[in-house]
Amino acid sequence: MSARRIVITSGKGGVGKTTTTANLGATLAKQGKRVILIDADIGLRNLDLVLGLEKRIVFDLVEVAEGRCQLRQALIKDKRFDSLAILPAAQTREKDAISPSQFASIVELAAETADYVLIDSPAGIETGFRNAVAGANEAIVVTTPEVSAIRDADRVIGKISAAGKPIRLIVNRLRPEMVRSGDMLSVEDVCDVLSVELLGIIPDDEEIIDTTNRGEPVVLGDGNRLGVIYQKIARRLEGELVPFTTFDNQSLLGRLMGALKTG
Amino acid sequence: MHQLQPNPSTSSGQAPSTSPEQAEAQASAATAKRGRAIVLTSGKGGVGKTTTAANLGTALARRGASVVLIDADVGLRNLDIVLGLESRVQHHLLDVLEERASIDDALVADKHSEKLFLLAAAQSREKDEVETAKMQALVSRLCERFDYVLIDSPAGIELGFKNAVAGADEAIVICTPEVAAVRDVDRVVGLLGNRFKPQLIINRLRPHLVRRGKMLSVDDVNGILRLPLLGVIADEPEIIVTTNRGEPLALQTHTATGAAYHAIAARVAGEDVPAPMPAAAKPSFAERLSAFFGGKRR
Numbered sequence: 001m002s003a004r005r006i007v008i009t010s011g012k013g014g015v016g017k018t019t020t021t022a023n024l025g026a027t028l029a030k031q032g033k034r035v036i037l038i039d040a041d042i043g044l045r046n047l048d049l050v051l052g053l054e055k056r057i058v059f060d061l062v063e064v065a066e067g068r069c070q071l072r073q074a075l076i077k078d079k080r081f082d083s084l085a086i087l088p089a090a091q092t093r094e095k096d097a098i099s100p101s102q103f104a105s106i107v108e109l110a111a112e113t114a115d116y117v118l119i120d121s122p123a124g125i126e127t128g129f130r131n132a133v134a135g136a137n138e139a140i141v142v143t144t145p146e147v148s149a150i151r152d153a154d155r156v157i158g159k160i161s162a163a164g165k166p167i168r169l170i171v172n173r174l175r176p177e178m179v180r181s182g183d184m185l186s187v188e189d190v191c192d193v194l195s196v197e198l199l200g201i202i203p204d205d206e207e208i209i210d211t212t213n214r215g216e217p218v219v220l221g222d223g224n225r226l227g228v229i230y231q232k233i234a235r236r237l238e239g240e241l242v243p244f245t246t247f248d249n250q251s252l253l254g255r256l257m258g259a260l261k262t263g
Numbered sequence: 264m265h266q267l268q269p270n271p272s273t274s275s276g277q278a279p280s281t282s283p284e285q286a287e288a289q290a291s292a293a294t295a296k297r298g299r300a301i302v303l304t305s306g307k308g309g310v311g312k313t314t315t316a317a318n319l320g321t322a323l324a325r326r327g328a329s330v331v332l333i334d335a336d337v338g339l340r341n342l343d344i345v346l347g348l349e350s351r352v353q354h355h356l357l358d359v360l361e362e363r364a365s366i367d368d369a370l371v372a373d374k375h376s377e378k379l380f381l382l383a384a385a386q387s388r389e390k391d392e393v394e395t396a397k398m399q400a401l402v403s404r405l406c407e408r409f410d411y412v413l414i415d416s417p418a419g420i421e422l423g424f425k426n427a428v429a430g431a432d433e434a435i436v437i438c439t440p441e442v443a444a445v446r447d448v449d450r451v452v453g454l455l456g457n458r459f460k461p462q463l464i465i466n467r468l469r470p471h472l473v474r475r476g477k478m479l480s481v482d483d484v485n486g487i488l489r490l491p492l493l494g495v496i497a498d499e500p501e502i503i504v505t506t507n508r509g510e511p512l513a514l515q516t517h518t519a520t521g522a523a524y525h526a527i528a529a530r531v532a533g534e535d536v537p538a539p540m541p542a543a544a545k546p547s548f549a550e551r552l553s554a555f556f557g558g559k560r561r
Contacts, residue, residue: 012418014309018443044419046443095421122419123308124419125338126422127422128421146503148345152341183503184504206469206472206477210477212441212442212443
């Protein structure tokens with residue numbers, strides 16, 4: 001049976017596509033799935049850094065496309081999970097070094113030996129985005145609760161649904177305390193605008209910055225709440241109905257302030 | 264990829280040929296002033312290019328300079344939202360490039376700053392519809408009328424980036440203190456070469472994380488990039504709020520971040536003021552409390 005081929009994209013940059021790809025990939029691998037992550041951001045690759053695998057790169061995506069090596073030679077096995085591997089992007093080439101049909105056939109090949117192929121799309125809607133989408137038969141759109149990110153997500157959703165591929169949404173970097181104070185759009189607001197199926201809500205967590213810099217997906221840390229959230233996302237991907245986490249537990253300071261106001 | 268070249272027409276100060284009355288206006292303007300065309304770019308997305316463009320433009324206009332902001336992110340425009348001008352956009356960049364609208368028709372006057380104007384990107388078009396030579400010519404013409412032409416580049420290093428850079432003669436690169444952003448900026452600086460004299464703004468620094476060793480410091484970032492530093496902006500929730508509301512934080516000069524943008528503008532203008540740095544933020548109330556009760560952080 002062939003793998004599910006899912007592109008992770010957003011339009012706007014910096015909303016967390018690469019972090020989401022790495023963490024979702026690690027979570028699925030932890031659950032015993034065979035997972036291949038493909039970095040489609042030719043020229044500005046970063047997925048290798050987020051997984052701490054940058055020193056192990058020998059071959060890359062473009063070299064596979066050009067037939068200079070086999071796919072299995074270019075795949076880098078993760079340090080922590082045997083069933084997780086990445087195909088890195090070329091760093092010194094351009095996005096048009098590979099065509100959508102070449103990209104799609106590499107994804108097809110990867111899909112033969114995996115349960116999930118996750119494609120980390122570059123920002124924007126240019127050639128790199130078109131390549132990344134060409135290889136997928138489903139999409140996860142990542143957005144943050146900001147007007148500009150939502151506008152870009154809406155544009156990308158239009159483009160992908162025109163290609164007839166199912167789309168699910170992850171709302172990333174939610175700050176519940178800002179939603180409560182009316183300074184940030186709520187998940188409901190975001191879903192109203194985009195009206196696609198919600199796959200997950202991920203709170204803004206400072207630990208992400210540090211784990212990403214260290215090349216350790218945050219879900220692998222002990223006791224981090226994001227681990228549980230990614231597990232739920234993975235289960236929803238598998239078709240399970242899993243209730244969404246609510247974030248109404250206030251911070252100490254928030255509770256103090258609330259007590260002062262009401263008291 | 265070939266190394267990118269600064270705009271030849273603005274560098275030489277020669278105006279491209281246009282209609283007689285425009286030529287006349289140019290002849291008088293060209294001698295009077297020559298604006299600076301500066302591209303804001305980063306490689307990585309979401310590091311704050313658009314926010315920086317809006318705030319730097321606002322701060323420069325507050326200093327009395329005439330400023331035009333060009334949104335070069337065709338298909339994914341956002342600068343209009345950040346300035347709160349989205350409902351006032353009538354014509355866009357491609358209308359001007361394809362001569363369906365004049366520059367004056369397309370420029371949107373800012374709500375808050377008298378000398379600030381926006382040239383919006385087309386939303387339903389593609390980046391490969393922009394002709395590089397026409398973009399260069401447009402930036403040259405704008406340089407005759409404005410003191411500053413700030414070009415907000417799209418993320419990435421594809422055609423949209425190349426067109427944004429094509430018209431510029433200087434570059435400001437924006438980087439966040441993250442390994443991935445530093446790597447992307449380093450790549451962009453390589454692509455730009457030396458001729459754009461790239462200067463650096465470090466954005467979204469969280470001093471308390473740097474103190475705890477959980478975030479790269481200014482020295483870590485610039486130890487790798489080694490660029491002239493214009494300034495450092497702290498990560499403040501206010502930025503999200505003001506961006507959603509369409510009111511750049513630089514309008515609030517009494518805030519630390521607003522003041523930092525004004526210091527950056529002064530440095531861009533050539534004033535010898537120190538690069539703004541976020542205060543070595545004092546421990547928060549919660550941090551002090553938790554330190555008091557035994558150092559548990561979460």
